[in-house]
Amino acid sequence: MSIGSIGVIGAGAWGTALAQTAAAGGEPVLLWAREAEVVAAVNDDHANPLFLPGVPLSPAIRATGALADLSACDALLVVTPAQHLRGVLAALPPGDAPLVLCAKGIEAGSGRLMSEIAADFRGDDAIAVLSGPTFAHEVGAGLPTAVTLACADESVGAALAARLARPGFRPYLSTDVIGAEIGGAVKNVLAIACGVVEGRGLGQNARAALISRGFAEMVRFGRARGARTETLAGLAGLGDLVLTCSSTSSRNFSLGLGLGQGRSAADLLADRRTVAEGAFTAPVLHEAAAAAGVDMPIVAGVCALLGGSAAVDDVVEALLARPLTYEG
């Protein structure tokens, strides 16, 4: 199987950076943007100042506002925020091009992972997940980056990896679709927690403890949903956790930073153009964990902070006062 033309659905920071990578060899890429001004800026100025400022885009990228235009593409990278995935897939004309799911989140209400939503529109063999430690502005600038590319069908995964790989963009293959997406969804919630630690001035020991114990929560939840531990310990899980738990470039970390400084979630989330996925994933992850009997105290703490039902110091005190136990 060989994949030529690529369509990208969603022209936020990540969709634009992925379009830039896919077009790096001069191959045409069609980018669907929801905003008319983004379509115009990409086509007229080869730029996306709204979502990925400062990155001159390849002229091989053409933008469109019509999803139907993507019908002829060999593969589609789906890069809308998690809560909008279903709506966008439902609006796509029917087809069998593989879908590469790039959003990191869980659907509110249904508790479904992105691949579980996509299964309403494609067979398992045509669903892949691309995830890992990937700040869009670094990928847009061509800085070295590695990702997990997971697909149940190894030949489809290999064809997608061959098409998307660049000297500075290195996909590692996996068949663990669920593991790849749980890593990305859970790390966003944990990045909020790490931002709180920073904002409240709790120190680097606390942040390292939180990354470790947060990873333990990710593994417990992932295994309950059928993920492999090795996937969660890879780029899409631990790799992304380390990235977003240590940088204000992360929108999720920055949201937590504000919470730790005493600002309310409502204030911090008001009028945002960009997405902090962890804020949407936290409550649905908390519910899903409870339903599966998986203990996720850090995730529960983040939920309480986002919902305004607890203060930072109370959440920290409760986490530290949990009964002593074995680490493993």
Ligand SMILES: NC(=O)c1ccc[n+]([C@@H]2O[C@H](COP(=O)([O-])OP(=O)(O)OC[C@H]3O[C@@H](n4cnc5c(N)ncnc54)[C@H](O)[C@@H]3O)[C@@H](O)[C@H]2O)c1
């Ligand atoms: N930015 C990154 O560095 C990065 C890296 C890896 C993964 N991701 C993931 O990619 C996904 C997209 O994030 P982003 O950073 O590109 O977005 P962004 O924050 O840059 O932009 C918001 C996006 O949401 C879209 N949007 C808003 N309302 C919509 C609707 N009703 N229907 C469809 N789309 C709508 C906008 O058009 C825009 O594309 C998220 O799940 C994010 O976690 C982001």
Ligand SMILES: O=P(O)(O)OC[C@H](O)CO
């Ligand atoms: O800015 P964030 O927190 O959404 O993180 C972006 C990417 O997920 C990093 O891999």
